[in-house]
Structures are given as C-alpha cells and as structure tokens.
Amino acid sequence: MSNKILFGFHAVTVRLKTAPKSILEIHVDASRRDQRMRQFVERANEAGAKLVDSDDDRLQKLCGTHRHQGVVARVEAMAMSHSLDDTLDAVEEQPLLLVLDGITDPHNLGACLRVADGAGAHAVIAPKDHAVGINATVSKVASGAADTVPYFMVTNLARTLNELKERDILIVGTSDDAQQSLYDIDLARPVALVLGAEGSGMRQLTGKTCDVLVRLPMRGAVESLNVSVASGICLYEALRQRMKQPD
Incomplete structure (x- = not known):
C-alpha cells in the first residue's frame, strides 16, 4: 500500500482519531507554539505518533503548498x-450516492467529499477522464x-449509471433547464x-x-451555484427526507 501526504490541522487530526497507527510521521513547524499547535502536539503524543520538528521550507516541499498550517503528515x-x-x-x-461529472478542481472535490461525509453518502463516483483524483489538496479541503x-x-460513467439502475437506484441529474x-x-x-x-x-x-432531471430553485441574480454548494443542498435534502421516514 503506497504512502501519501496529509496536511493541515483538520485532515491530520481526523487521521489521528480514526487510524493513528497508519501515521508514519508528523512534521510540525518548530517555530509555531500557539495554543492550537500545543493542543495538536498533545493529541499526537497521546496517539503515539512520531513528531518531527521542521521549518516552513521543509513543510512546503513535503506537501507542495504554503497552506499547511504548520502540520504535514506522511501516512499509509x-x-x-x-x-x-x-x-x-x-x-x-x-x-x-453522489456522482460528479467534470469536476477537475481539487478544492471543489474536497468540499464535495466533506459534505458527502456530513450527509452520510455511501460513495462518490467520478469518471477517470474528467475528474481530479485524491491528492494532498483534496485531503486538506476535505x-x-x-x-x-x-x-x-x-x-x-454512463455504463456505471446504467449498472446502478439495475440495482433500482434512481439516477437524478441536476440541470438549469429541468422542469421539476x-x-x-x-x-x-x-x-x-x-x-x-x-x-x-x-x-x-x-x-x-439520468432517469430524471431536476433544478435547484434560483431566486436571485446568479445563474448557478458552486458544485460543492449544490451537492450540499441535494444531499441534505435527501437526508431531510430520510429522517422523516419511520424506522
């Protein structure tokens, strides 16, 4: 199994909570000693993670961005x-399920994964040739x-959607031109x-x-929403309806 890089407090803290043994080492900015960093270091020590003092240059080289917040982890x-x-x-x-067609921005994908997790989606699906994969930026935003x-x-993707139909899964697409x-x-x-x-x-x-196309009601001047915002609206409407169902 290959190793990967996670960076930022949220992404690394979640890995500390869910799978601490998968963390190979955590590089932290030795010059940062604020309360948030102290709390993070305490949690990492409690989890038995290996901590390495690093400087900003080393952290940037590890994760490829300056937006690391002083925390970069090498994990399985x-x-x-x-x-x-x-x-x-x-x-x-x-x-x-959430299906994303043509989402190539890692920030959008990360935000979509985050809202999918929050709404309890079971998987996110995308085509190989029109999508961004999971990288360090996606993990940070997610x-x-x-x-x-x-x-x-x-x-x-079309074949996969047809296979989902065979499982009696309704394929609901979003379109500005939809009537419903x-x-x-x-x-x-x-x-x-x-x-x-x-x-x-x-x-x-x-x-x-798609089996059916639907639109999101737009009452203001803008014509469309960011895909992660639209995903959140759709997924949480599904969650709202499911929470109304009797157990």
Missing part, C-alpha cells in the same frame, strides 16, 4: 472498498472526509445524485442517462 493510504459493487453490497440502508467516503473513478424542482422528487428511496461542473454542467451523454 487507507484501505477502501475495492469496488463500487462491494460498497453497495455492504450498504444496509437505502443507498445515497478535512478528513477523503479517508471516510469511498471515491470511485470509473472508466465509463429538486423538492418534487422522492429522495428517500435509493438514489444517485448527479452534478456537473459549474457553468458547463453534465456532459450530454451523462444527462441522457
């Missing part, structure tokens, strides 16, 4: 489910969700929510593969 990659089928087979409730939400990059509102759809049933990049939206074939 977490083992996720080997396949989407394995993940779905293990789901004991109504599946809730604040630990890159380790908790399975992220599958598939060769043929998001709030008109039953999202308490098994569902995959499909969102495209801001502006360009879903690719044409992806849109044609």
